[in-house]
Amino acid sequence: ARSAQAAGLSSTEVAQVTRLLEKKLDFRRDTRRGDEFQVLLESDIIDGSSFDSRVLAIQYTGARMDLTILRNSADNNFYTPDGHSLDPAFSRYPFEGSYRMSSGFNPRRTHPVTGRVSPHRGTDWAMPIGTPIVAPADGRVEKVSNHPLAGRYVVIRHDNGYSTRYLHLSRALVNRGDRVSMGERIALSGNTGRSTGPHLHYEVIVNNTAVDAMRVELPESQSLEGEVLVAFQREAEPLLAALRSGQAGPVVAQASAGSNSEDD
Ligand SMILES: [Zn+2]
Structure with a gap:
């Protein structure tokens, strides 16, 4: 980030650029010393200073x-x-931030409570009760209910x-029939039903079959088409x-362009 600032970008501009590039670039994996980037900025000049x-x-x-990305x-x-x-149309994780995965998708798992072989059709993350759960994609709430094993759950x-599907919730923030948008809060995590501790059990179901939420190919984002694409x-x-x-003048990336070591 220092090199970008030295080349005349303010820290807010560096943050903007980083946020955008992060959507497609993994700064640790994809960037190398000596990589270059150019930024075109538009700003209003008032009394010799630029704003906005x-x-x-x-x-x-x-x-x-x-x-290359363009507004x-x-x-x-x-x-x-x-x-x-x-922007993806479907997020990999139904929450913000990162939590420890306590149990992955496993069709041959030994159940931690009963000790019997029982498939684990979801992905579990240990998280404090009350952690906001967000919709990974647009959709419609099909079910909000309670079950002796699943606890309070939402589909x-x-x-x-x-x-x-979201299991062991402490509270649902939506009702059956509600439309939800990607990123919207739908519930608070909990420890209800048969659960060994506060966690979220998350399932992705494709055509009525539970799949590994961490590996399944997620729907691609929308692209511009037709006249909209021509205008763009x-x-x-x-x-x-x-x-x-x-x-725009090249900015040479040093160790890593705009990386934030506090991530992950
Ligand atoms: Zn689970």
């Missing part, structure tokens, strides 16, 4: 990976030059034959030309 600078485009040129003024989201969204139906690409042309001409 906004990132318009970023081009990352690396030994391991190249990435689409129609929706203010970022896309690759061919119109692919940076959400998503597009493309996907459903998700027309708008992107001068930005790409500016990046190609080096007008």
